[in-house]
Amino acid sequence: MNRPASLILFGATGDLSRRMLLPSLYALHVDRLLPGGLNIVGTARSRLSDDEFRATARAAIEAHLPKDRVVTDRIEGFLxxxxxxxxxxxTPDGFDDLAKAVGGSGGDLSIFLSTAPQFFEPTIAGLKAAGIADGARIGLEKPLGLDLETSRQINDAVANAFPEERTFRIDHYLGKETVQNLMVLRFANMMFEPLWNAGGIDHVQITVAETVGLEGRGGFYDDTGALRDMVQNHMLQLLALTAMEPPADLDSTSVRDEKVKVLRALRPVSDEEMVFGQYGPGSSAGEAAPGYLEDLGGTSDTETFVALKAHIDNWRWQGVPFYLRTGKRLAERRSEIVIQFKCVPHSIFASRGAKLTANRLVIRLQPEEYVRLLVMAKEPGLDRGEVTLRQVPLDLSLSETFKARPRRIAYERLLLDLIDGDPTLFVRRDEVEAQWRWVDAIRETRRKSGLDLKSYSAGGWGPAAGIALTERDGVSWND
Incomplete structure (x- = not known):
């Protein structure tokens, strides 16, 4: 007899579950998008009763979901x-009870692991031994290892119980509406794709900037650093979506095949093309902010800032630099992709004193969500002498244009896709390993070159060397 549809949440009492997973599942319940009989089984080491866990879930919903999305008369049904x-x-103990809770083997089961990576292997072994893995889908939260070797160990352990088609590796950036709109922008609008190559684009910038420091994650972050925490996953996925060839279809195989081609075409980064920094004391949001070592409470050579100049060695992108930048305690919380187009080959306005600025496309992912195209326009006037031109924005604010539609948490889509078995927005094993291969080479180059950490003040835009990385190419960051 097949078991009923169920979802098991490992790490159900953790921070990610409280902030994202439980509110997302409740929002899907309110919109009647969850299967009618879906059971949600939370598990962790904490000893809680069902009622205590439900109280935790209620508090998480009320604290982390916008008030206009909390429908009070539907909370009890969700709980x-x-x-x-x-x-x-x-330990093996407990997995048999978990199997009974989800009705044995067979049926429709989804499993979500939001635990530390060192617990992946014993968890999967326990699931397999108890028969829970049979026919189930598994979602894996990052980080998937600390390098290529440990990533392969985790992937091998997962493959021992879950085939690739039932393995869903999560990068929550892929669930963001603006990221999905990147593909729509490119492949549903004729005006962009003919220019989306080395002939029309001068360079690309990708920035993921945070204003926060460690926020209680000192142990994890100091073992990981900005390169592995942000570049290896989020930023490389954004780069791949920006640079990939048009897929034949929107199915998971076509999209992911094109992404992995980009990742494999990434040129190794030289030591002159990388900058690592660590924030010192400064000011953030008008208040004094401690330095990283003070936050950590010890000494460390872990980077909190990375800037890279990347190249994709294929026909479409030959000669086009991709500048990547991420860091903690920066001036502004911002995630964006900037496409800098080339200048027109000849200005007919130069003889009238007008100066042209090349078009720029800004795709902002957070905190706002918008697409902004900067174009040239003439200032009003009779123009008896000189012509005055200036750049003006053509804005598509996604939050404003679609304000009648709820702004969903990225995990709503990802959890629903996991439950439905749609892997399109999840990362395939060969993608993960291509990302790690490139990042491991950067780490090895840094080690061999003995590159020093550059200090920067909290609340700024990183070390001066990060600015110089682009300025020596005649490029300025979009600050």
Missing amino acids: ARLRYLPVDVT
């Missing part, structure tokens, strides 16, 4: 879906 079982994944 009725929830059960809780304490499981210590480092």
Whole structure:
């Protein structure tokens, strides 16, 4: 007999579950997008009753979901879906009880692991031994290892119980509406694709900037650093979506095949094309901010800032630099992709004193969501002598244009796709390993070159060397 549709949440009492997963599942419930009989079983090491877990879920919904999305008369129906079982994944005990809670083997089961990577292997072994893995889908939250070798170990352990078509590696940036709109912008508008290459584009910038420091994640972050925490996953996925060839279809195989071609075409980065920094004391949001070492409470050579100049060695992008920048305690919270087009080959306005600025496309992912195209326009006037031109924005504010539609958490889409079994917005194993291969080479180059960490003040835009990385090419960051 097949078991009913179920979702198991490992790490159900953790920060990600409270901030994102439980509110997202409730929002899907309110919109009647979850299967009618779906049971949600939370598990972690904490010993809680069902009622205590439901109280945790209620508090998470009220704290982390916008008030206009909280429908109070539907909370009880959602909480009725929830059960809780304490499981210590480092021992086999508890997995048999978990199997009984989801009705044995067969049926439609989704599993979401939001635990530390060192618990992936014992968790998967326990799921397999208890028969829970049979026919189930598994979602894996990052980080998937600390380098290519450990990533392969995790992927091998997962493959021992879950075939690739039932393995869903999560990068939550892929669930953002603006990221998905990047593909629509490119492949549903004739005006962009003919210029989306080395003939029309001068360079590309990708920035993921944070204003926060460690926020209680010191142990994890100091073992990881900005390169592995942000570049290896989020930023390389954004780069791949920006640079990939048009897929034959929107199915998961076509899209992911094109992304992995880009990742494999990335040229190794030289030591002159990389900058690593670490924030010192400064000011953030008008208040004094401690330096990284003070935040950490010890000494460290972990980078909190990375700037890279990347190249994609294929026909479409030959000679076009991709500048990547990410860091903590920067001046502004911002995630964006900037496409800098080339100047027109000849200005007919130069004899009238007009200066042209090349078009620029800004795709802002957060905190606002918009697409902004900067174009040249003439200032009003009779123009008896000189002509005055200036750049003006053509804005598409996604939050304003579609304000009647709810702004969804990225995990709403990803959780729903996991439950439905649609892998399009998840990362395939060969993508992950191509990303790690490129990042591991950067780490090795840094080690061999003995590159120093550049200090920068909290609240700025990173070390001066990060600015010089682009300025020596005649390029300025879009600050």
